[in-house]
Amino acid sequence: xxxxxxxxxxxxxxxxxxxxxxxxxxxxxxxxxxxxxxxxxxxxxxxxxxxxxxxxxxxxxxxxxxxxxxxxxxxxxxxxxxxxxxxxxxxxxxxxxxxxxxxxxxxxxxxxxxxxxxxxxxxxxxxxxxxxxxxxxxxxxxxxxxxxxxxxxxxxxxxxxxxxxxxxxxxxxxxxxxxxxxxxxxxxxxxxxxxxxxxxxxxxxxxxxxxxxxxxxxxxxxxxxxxxxxxxxxxxxxxxxxxxxxxxxxxxxxxxxxxxxxxxxxxxxxxxxxxxxxxxxxxxxxxxxxxxxxxxxxxxxxxxxxxxxxxxxxxxxxxxxxxxxxxxxxxxxxxxxxxxxxxxxxxxxxxxxxxxxxxxxxxxxxxxxxxxxxxxxxxxxxxxxxxxxxxxxxxxxxxxxxxxxxxxxxxxxxxxxxxxxxxxxxxxxxxxxxxxxxxxxxxxxxxxxxxxxxxxxxxxxxxxxxxxxxxxxxxxxxxxxxxxxxxxxxxxxxxxxxxxxxxxxxxxxxxxxxxxxxxxxxxxxxxxxxxxxxxxxxxxxxxxxxxxxxxxxxxxxxxxxxxxxxxxxxxxxxxxx
Amino acid sequence: xxxxxxxxxxxxxxxxxxxxxxxxxxxxxxxxxxxxxxxxxxxxxxxxxxxxxxxxxxxxxxxxxxxxxxxxxxxxxxxxxxxxxxxxxxxxxxxxxxxxxxxxxxxxxxxxxxxxxxxxxxxxxxxxxxxxxxxxxxxxxxxxxxxxxxxxxxxxxxxxxxxxxxxxxxxxxxxxxxxxxxxxxxxxxxxxxxxxxxxxxxxxxxxxxxxxxxxxxxxxxxxxxxxxxxxxxxxxxxxxxxxxxxxxxxxxxxxxxxxxxxxxxxxxxxxxxxxxxxxxxxxxxxxxxxxxxxxxxxxxxxxxxxxxxxxxxxxxxxxxxxxxxxxxxxxxx
Numbered sequence: 001x002x003x004x005x006x007x008x009x010x011x012x013x014x015x016x017x018x019x020x021x022x023x024x025x026x027x028x029x030x031x032x033x034x035x036x037x038x039x040x041x042x043x044x045x046x047x048x049x050x051x052x053x054x055x056x057x058x059x060x061x062x063x064x065x066x067x068x069x070x071x072x073x074x075x076x077x078x079x080x081x082x083x084x085x086x087x088x089x090x091x092x093x094x095x096x097x098x099x100x101x102x103x104x105x106x107x108x109x110x111x112x113x114x115x116x117x118x119x120x121x122x123x124x125x126x127x128x129x130x131x132x133x134x135x136x137x138x139x140x141x142x143x144x145x146x147x148x149x150x151x152x153x154x155x156x157x158x159x160x161x162x163x164x165x166x167x168x169x170x171x172x173x174x175x176x177x178x179x180x181x182x183x184x185x186x187x188x189x190x191x192x193x194x195x196x197x198x199x200x201x202x203x204x205x206x207x208x209x210x211x212x213x214x215x216x217x218x219x220x221x222x223x224x225x226x227x228x229x230x231x232x233x234x235x236x237x238x239x240x241x242x243x244x245x246x247x248x249x250x251x252x253x254x255x256x257x258x259x260x261x262x263x264x265x266x267x268x269x270x271x272x273x274x275x276x277x278x279x280x281x282x283x284x285x286x287x288x289x290x291x292x293x294x295x296x297x298x299x300x301x302x303x304x305x306x307x308x309x310x311x312x313x314x315x316x317x318x319x320x321x322x323x324x325x326x327x328x329x330x331x332x333x334x335x336x337x338x339x340x341x342x343x344x345x346x347x348x349x350x351x352x353x354x355x356x357x358x359x360x361x362x363x364x365x366x367x368x369x370x371x372x373x374x375x376x377x378x379x380x381x382x383x384x385x386x387x388x389x390x391x392x393x394x395x396x397x398x399x400x401x402x403x404x405x406x407x408x409x410x411x412x413x414x415x416x417x418x419x420x421x422x423x424x425x426x427x428x429x430x431x432x433x434x435x436x437x438x439x440x441x442x443x444x445x446x447x448x449x450x451x452x453x454x455x456x457x458x459x460x461x462x463x464x465x466x467x468x469x470x471x472x473x474x475x476x477x478x479x480x481x482x483x484x485x486x487x488x489x490x491x492x493x494x495x496x497x498x499x500x501x502x503x504x505x506x507x508x509x510x511x512x513x514x515x516x517x518x519x520x521x522x523x524x525x526x527x528x529x530x531x532x533x534x535x536x537x538x539x540x541x542x543x544x545x546x547x548x549x550x551x552x553x554x555x556x557x558x559x560x561x562x563x564x565x566x567x568x569x570x571x572x573x574x575x576x577x
Numbered sequence: 578x579x580x581x582x583x584x585x586x587x588x589x590x591x592x593x594x595x596x597x598x599x600x601x602x603x604x605x606x607x608x609x610x611x612x613x614x615x616x617x618x619x620x621x622x623x624x625x626x627x628x629x630x631x632x633x634x635x636x637x638x639x640x641x642x643x644x645x646x647x648x649x650x651x652x653x654x655x656x657x658x659x660x661x662x663x664x665x666x667x668x669x670x671x672x673x674x675x676x677x678x679x680x681x682x683x684x685x686x687x688x689x690x691x692x693x694x695x696x697x698x699x700x701x702x703x704x705x706x707x708x709x710x711x712x713x714x715x716x717x718x719x720x721x722x723x724x725x726x727x728x729x730x731x732x733x734x735x736x737x738x739x740x741x742x743x744x745x746x747x748x749x750x751x752x753x754x755x756x757x758x759x760x761x762x763x764x765x766x767x768x769x770x771x772x773x774x775x776x777x778x779x780x781x782x783x784x785x786x787x788x789x790x791x792x793x794x795x796x797x798x799x800x801x802x803x804x805x806x807x808x809x810x811x812x813x814x815x816x817x818x819x820x821x822x823x824x825x826x827x828x829x830x831x832x833x834x835x836x837x838x839x840x841x842x843x844x845x846x847x848x849x850x851x852x853x854x855x856x857x858x859x860x861x862x863x864x865x866x867x868x869x870x871x872x873x874x875x876x877x878x879x880x881x882x883x884x885x886x887x888x889x890x891x892x893x894x895x896x897x898x899x900x901x902x903x904x905x906x907x908x909x910x
Binding site: 052157 | 646727787790801848
């Protein structure tokens with residue numbers, strides 16, 4: 001009798017080996033996920049060097065939407081790609097997640113608005129690794145929560161620096177990413193490739209800068225101080241780099257995990273980019289002269305001192321792709337935004353039955369809010385914004401009206417009716433964008449966190465000293481005119497001796513930016529001389545390169561990652577996906 | 578504590594106090610003859626008040642720091658924005674009323690024992706309070722365009738800088754009689770128990786009027802309070818004139834130079850910023866802080882008891898030394 005328990009355990013163990021092991025192995029395979037990551041209120045501050053004279057802020061609770069698509073083939077070195085769009089205030093769900101990167105993509109065969117369904121994507125980046133798409137705070141499906149949510153004045157105060165500034169925005173993404181990795185131990189130490197589009201270039205820059213120099217965001221050296229974030233980053237390093245547990249991890253070690261960034265038409269040092277773009281577009285070899293011939297309205301810099309105003313107002317072309325009529329790209333974004341509000345489509349895109357996600361249901365979001373007023377003029381003139389950014393607002397964006405129609409299968413019918421200030425989906429949240437640029441007490445108080453300032457260019461150049469970088473050069477995009485990027489970076493003369501745009505090369509889409517650093521560029525980086533950014537040309541592409549040339553982009557990224565140390569890619573790519 | 582008006586008239590007070598003394602004393606000199614009986618009153622009790630001229634420079638630096646940072650953060654910043662064309666103009670209404678400590682008011686009691694016709698010894702206790710209270714409302718208005726106006730209000734509801742000191746002392750008094758008038762010099766000394774405190778309450782409101790929106794996007798309330806106390810040394814040398822005004826009662830006027838320094842103070846601090854209360858205990862030291870803004874760089878040195886264990890801090894002394902003028906009555910027994 002006394003041996004029975006042992007015999008029983010042996011029997012169970014044997015059964016587990018014979019039967020259960022394959023079952024367990026299957027269970028360990030990572031499943032697709034979609035849901036919300038809860039972020040607690042965070043206290044942080046800005047300062048100019050004084051503790052007492054700082055600007056302390058506390059963010060609101062947030063539920064950040066994410067979608068995880070597992071890699072076609074998993075291995076110990078399979079990377080995690082983190083995707084985000086820009087704006088600021090624009091959703092990733094109707095951007096990169098819907099356009100040529102995931103397993104399914106918005107049917108883009110129908111121009112000027114796209115198709116009405118999602119189809120399989122033959123150029124899915126799941127061939128390369130796991131994909132994590134994140135909607136920024138108050139964009140896409142992500143929403144904030146607050147007390148007294150019914151008070152319009154309270155909602156007005158919510159859209160301010162405590163929830164919207166380029167550093168805290170990056171901190172949000174780091175929190176979501178690190179918590180996601182911590183919740184998936186098999187992924188926690190994987191290489192992470194940051195993929196940002198447009199303003200996502202600023203976000204990627206701020207994220208990497210925060211990660212690489214994380215201690216300075218608690219010890220008072222940086223303007224932005226977020227002690228809780230630094231503790232969270234340190235805890236992550238303690239898990240990933242145990243030999244450095246409790247110590248400040250140097251950037252060279254951090255890049256073993258965060259060692260690659262892919263930037264699609266990024267804003268990096270946007271003031272300089274805009275100035276250089278205007279200069280380039282006024283030159284005799286500017287593509288605008290050819291465009292003028294094509295549309296029958298000659299381009300004359302004297303008559304049109306603002307080249308972008310000429311493109312949009314006179315030539316009636318889309319700034320995001322000047323070969324197409326005004327509104328072309330936003331037609332795709334808008335269409336994706338509409339399609340994603342149908343439960344069937346969102347479940348298809350994410351690979352998850354989204355009706356199982358509790359945070360979608362109206363009953364769980366009594367304190368949620370997405371907008372200040374229930375209807376607002378999205379086409380209002382916004383003082384102080386650049387022409388390119390203004391274009392984001394005057395184009396026909398998704399109108400998120402409270403009287404949105406209820407159709408069978410849409411979220412309203414599946415999850416219930418929301419309160420007047422809540423929304424299931426917002427493609428571009430103008431309140432959030434305004435909060436970044438206008439309703440921002442940190443800007444009013446003079447902190448240099450405006451995302452188009454040269455500060456971000458300097459941060460990018462320091463990141464690039466450590467992190468191999470891939471930047472798209474979409475020839476038809478005038479919102480971020482990539483040809484202006486090399487001369488814009490060259491204006492950081494305090495850091496760089498020279499910048500060379502190498503257009504020739506053996507690749508199908510050649511292009512490189514060679515940065516030659518000054519010896520004294522960064523006091524804490526010794527021996528820094530030269531870095532090369534991969535800068536392939538996409539001659540048919542709009543701002544959203546993954547929409548117009550998805551195959552080429554995926555192949556170029558694959559090759560570039562392989563050349564830059566992600567060795568696991570070669571083996572996986574040989575196999576059919 | 579002393580009011581601003583009194584401070585402004587302090588110079589007049591220096592003249593007025595002796596005159597009052599004489600006005601009271603001269604009639605009394607005629608009426609009261611100091612005789613042998615007075616000599617037998619060896620024990621006297623002095624009660625007095627007066628005025629202390631103070632210059633606690635290290636403590637007062639906090640006022641320079643507060644006003645200087647405000648100038649950098651608002652006046653200089655708005656100048657910078659205007660010079661860069663970011664705003665059309667700006668204006669300012671109101672001024673801060675943060676004031677430095679310059680005076681204190683002492684209250685004291687002293688028991689004297691005349692050892693001989695020219696020598697007396699004493700024990701005494703003096704309490705002194707010095708401080709400044711202020712409140713003010715400052716508005717900065719920036720005109721971004723004709724229809725886009727930002728107003729930032731700083732409602733400094735309380736600004737207090739205070740010191741208090743208790744100085745028990747023993748003294749030696751050498752005196753000589755000139756008719757009814759006693760003149761003396763004295764030396765006194767003893768420990769000094771001193772304290773200082775600082776409190777600043779500011780309500781910040783940013784109001785915007787623009788085509789995009791009108792309202793108050795942001796407001797905040799901040800409080801910073803720090804206390805400190807410690808023990809030091811008090812030494813004083815001075816002179817005194819006494820006149821009999823009644824049979825047992827003399828009126829006296831004293832002037833002296835006091836050395837009163839505390840070299841180590843510690844105490845509590847509290848801060849409310851962004852709705853969060855933080856408290857701490859610490860030793861007061863002088864900190865050097867450089868504010869680096871896109872429009873300028875300024876360095877200040879100021880005292881605090883917050884996180885002063887870090888390197889780069891300097892010693893802090895609460896120096897309450899200065900001239901003392903006292904008027905009082907002395908009752909003989």
